[in-house]
Amino acid sequence: MPMKIICNGKEKVTRPGISLNDFIIDLGLRPENVVAECNGTIVKREEYNTYLLKDDSMLELIRFVGGG
Amino acid sequence: MLTIAGHTFRSRLFLGTGKFPSAEILQRSIEASGSEMITVALRRVDLGDPADDIMAVLDRNKYVLLPNTSGARDAAEAIRIARLARAAGSGDWLKLEVTPDPRTLLPDPVETLAAAKELVREGFKVLPYINADPILALKLQDAGVAAVMPLGSPIGTNMGLQTRMQVEIIIAQAQVPVVVDAGLGAPSHAAEAMEIGADAVLVNTAISVAGDPVRMARAFALAVEAGREAYEAGLGPQGKEAAASSPTTGLDFIK
Numbered sequence: 001m002p003m004k005i006i007c008n009g010k011e012k013v014t015r016p017g018i019s020l021n022d023f024i025i026d027l028g029l030r031p032e033n034v035v036a037e038c039n040g041t042i043v044k045r046e047e048y049n050t051y052l053l054k055d056d057s058m059l060e061l062i063r064f065v066g067g068g
Numbered sequence: 069m070l071t072i073a074g075h076t077f078r079s080r081l082f083l084g085t086g087k088f089p090s091a092e093i094l095q096r097s098i099e100a101s102g103s104e105m106i107t108v109a110l111r112r113v114d115l116g117d118p119a120d121d122i123m124a125v126l127d128r129n130k131y132v133l134l135p136n137t138s139g140a141r142d143a144a145e146a147i148r149i150a151r152l153a154r155a156a157g158s159g160d161w162l163k164l165e166v167t168p169d170p171r172t173l174l175p176d177p178v179e180t181l182a183a184a185k186e187l188v189r190e191g192f193k194v195l196p197y198i199n200a201d202p203i204l205a206l207k208l209q210d211a212g213v214a215a216v217m218p219l220g221s222p223i224g225t226n227m228g229l230q231t232r233m234q235v236e237i238i239i240a241q242a243q244v245p246v247v248v249d250a251g252l253g254a255p256s257h258a259a260e261a262m263e264i265g266a267d268a269v270l271v272n273t274a275i276s277v278a279g280d281p282v283r284m285a286r287a288f289a290l291a292v293e294a295g296r297e298a299y300e301a302g303l304g305p306q307g308k309e310a311a312a313s314s315p316t317t318g319l320d321f322i323k
Contacts, residue, residue, distance in 0.1 A: 008113060008115055009112075027113075027115060029118045033123045033156075035152050035155045035156035042155045063122075064133075066122055068109075068138070068223065068273065
């Protein structure tokens with residue numbers, strides 16, 4: 001059964017038990033340049049590999065952009 | 069040389085990275101500016117454009133990254149952005165800005181002070197963006213901020229140092245560095261801020277929207293250096309009456 005999570009407000013279907021790190025890579029992003037907040041809690045970058053996403057996880061992926 | 073929170077900067081020009089026409093022009097503008105303090109913002113990743121990554125052109129070994137809390141409307145939102153910025157690996161530096169009114173983008177002094185106290189407690193090096201309010205600047209200094217950043221005029225207006233008198237008071241009173249931020253629209257504005265004793269200026273829009281941002285970055289760098297040199301040299305006094313620069317004696321041969 002595929003798993004669904006909400007990432008940046010959009011529904012994404014992925015495989016059960018996927019790590020946060022793999023999920024970020026699957027999106028075409030570099031994990032070292034992304035900060036993740038899952039269900040309102042910041043996930044430390046060194047935990048991306050061991051942090052497993054769950055069904056209906058609410059994920060926010062944020063990164064630096066140009067700004068003053 | 070300028071020292072903020074124990075870090076020494078050779079350049080007194082801080083550069084914002086918003087609104088540049090391309091990543092390549094941004095990178096060349098940073099080089100031309102000589103800046104060692106670069107501001108960035110934090111935003112949700114656009115999942116439709118994952119390749120749009122500013123960190124690909126910013127060398128973290130060359131510059132201090134100064135993430136801002138732009139978009140925050142109150143202290144709680146600013147603190148949340150600050151914690152995310154730190155988790156994103158930018159270190160402890162933070163440009164604190166709390167701007168509840170999108171029309172004026174003027175900073176909220178009450179929320180800014182509240183957020184500054186909490187973020188200093190959490191170990192951030194806080195550089196708050198403030199209106200040019202000398203009393204607020206002192207309160208923030210007492211709260212332990214690393215520098216204060218009074219505005220010259222509202223963000224993005226290019227209107228220059230409209231707050232000159234208040235900024236002069238802030239500079240006269242401050243024990244922490246004073247960085248004039250926002251509204252400096254021309255190199256002459258930056259030079260003026262430096263001539264009155266600002267420790268540094270932060271410029272973004274005036275450079276990024278210029279016809280040639282790379283050359284404008286260099287123009288600002290020259291102006292900042294000139295203004296600082298003039299401040300250290302000591303400007304002559306102003307007066308409302310003329311004072312001859314040529315000798316007033318020895319004119320007998322024409323009289």
